[in-house]
Amino acid sequence: MSNQRSKLVVxxxxxxxxxxxxxxxxxxxxxxxxxxxxxxxxxxxxPYPYFAQAQALLGGSRxxxxxxxxxxxxxGAYTGEVAAGMIADFEATYAxxxxxxxxxxxxxxxxxxxxxxxxxxxxxxxxxxxxxxxxDERESGATECVVGAQxxxxxxxxxxxxxxxxxxxxxxxxxxGTGKSATSEQAQQVHAFLRARLxxxxxxxxxxxxLYGGSVKPENAAELFRQNDIDGGLIGGAALxxxxxxxxxxxxxxxxxxxx
Ligand code: 13P
Numbered sequence: 001m002s003n004q005r006s007k008l009v010v011x012x013x014x015x016x017x018x019x020x021x022x023x024x025x026x027x028x029x030x031x032x033x034x035x036x037x038x039x040x041x042x043x044x045x046x047p048y049p050y051f052a053q054a055q056a057l058l059g060g061s062r063x064x065x066x067x068x069x070x071x072x073x074x075x076g077a078y079t080g081e082v083a084a085g086m087i088a089d090f091e092a093t094y095a096x097x098x099x100x101x102x103x104x105x106x107x108x109x110x111x112x113x114x115x116x117x118x119x120x121x122x123x124x125x126x127x128x129x130x131x132x133x134x135x136d137e138r139e140s141g142a143t144e145c146v147v148g149a150q151x152x153x154x155x156x157x158x159x160x161x162x163x164x165x166x167x168x169x170x171x172x173x174x175x176x177g178t179g180k181s182a183t184s185e186q187a188q189q190v191h192a193f194l195r196a197r198l199x200x201x202x203x204x205x206x207x208x209x210x211l212y213g214g215s216v217k218p219e220n221a222a223e224l225f226r227q228n229d230i231d232g233g234l235i236g237g238a239a240l241x242x243x244x245x246x247x248x249x250x251x252x253x254x255x256x257x258x259x260x
Contacts, residue, residue, distance in 0.1 A: 006039040007225060007252035008167065008209045008232035010128060011239025012068060012096060013046050022050055023057065028242035030061035033249065040253045041232075043094050044239065045128075048082055051090040059091070066094025066125070069102055072115035074122075084123030095120040096128045096234075098150065100173045110153030117154050121162050128167040128211070128234065129154050131194070135174035143172075144193050151197055160202030167209045168194060169234040175214025177236060184223045184230075187212045191229035218247035225255035 017025075026044070033042045043064040046054050054065040071081035087095055097120060098113035113129070120127035131150040133143045147170065155163055170190050175182050182190075191210050199206035212224050213234030224230055232252050238244040 003228055005207055005209065005231050006041060007256045008041045008043070008211060009235065009245075009249045009252050010043040010045060010066070010094060010167075010211065010233070011235050011245055012099070012213070013044065013239060014068065014101070014236060015047060016240055017047060017050055019050070019053065022046075022053055025240070025242055026054060026057040026063075029245060030058050030063050032242065032246035033062040036062060036249055036253050037256065039256045040249060042249055045094055045096050048087075051087070051092065055090045055092075064093035065090075066092045066096070066128075068096045068099065070095040070097060070116050070120050070125070070127075072112055072119055074119065084119040084125055088123040088125055093126055094128055094167070095125045096130060096169075098130045098154075100130060100132050100171060100176060104173075110150055113150070114154045114157045117166065118157060118162075121158070121165060126165060126167055128169050130169045130171050130213070130234070132171040132173050132176075132214070138172065138174065143190060147190060147194065148197060151194060155197070155201050155205075158201075160205055163198070163201050164204040164208060167211060168198070169211040169213050170194060171213035171234060177215070179215050181215040181217070181220050181224070182212070184220075184227050187224055188227035188229055191227065195229045216248060218244050218251065221248040221251035222254060225252050226258065 045066045045068045067087045070084045097116040102108045117127045131147040133146040137146045209231040211232045211234045212230050216233045
């Protein structure tokens with residue numbers, strides 16, 4: 001299986017990191033990424049307080065940086081929220097929206113996720129829209145229904161040109177942080193479904209990068225990234241270890257190479 005799309009690997013640090021140890025991790029990833037072929041793009045989504053640090057240490061490197069969430073509001077009296085424009089001030093590229101941890105622990109609705117996606121786009125950021133089913137939903141045969149509805153809530157508020165500027169990440173909730181990744185067949189099946197939904201929005205939306213997330217490790221990355229509709233990964237725990245993260249990036253490079 002192969003396709004001509006380039007690969008993208010993004011680390012989601014979640015609520016990890018401290019100022020001092022971040023230096024070695026960011027510098028190490030920046031250094032390691034220099035060796036990657038041009039058709040592999042790399043990013044890290046760090047906690048807000050480390051934006052200036054990411055900008056200082058990653059600026060001029062192959063590694064882009066971004067946020068793990070963004071406010072649905074442009075500005076105003078929203079204590080604790082961070083606006084897309086503020087994130088863009090730090091030359092960030094990405095903003096994750098609709099991560100399952102935000103949907104589950106912060107009650108984010110599909111409509112809120114859609115509004116956040118619009119805000120990110122309006123500020124010139126690339127939203128990484130996360131979708132995924134729980135174990136109960138998978139076992140009751142509702143996977144496509146759930147992820148289809150999550151994606152659709154975003155697509156309906158976007159023009160085709162806007163939709164062409166998003167990234168979608170399929171992250172089965174049961175695979176996140178559990179060490180139990182989806183098999184490459186399971187992931188490919190959902191990705192193919194999502195690809196068809198994107199293509200139905202317009203020809204320019206068909207090739208939106210589709211990332212897989214959920215217990216991606218150096219050991220399983222190559223097999224996942226070889227699948228026809230898997231364009232890379234959204235990496236949690238393994239993104240906190242320089243060697244593991246770079247090994248996953250190398251697996252993306254190898255998969256891109258096979259495709260090319
Ligand atoms: P893990 O890679 O730790 O399973 O996390 C995946 C994830 O939630 C990335 O957003």
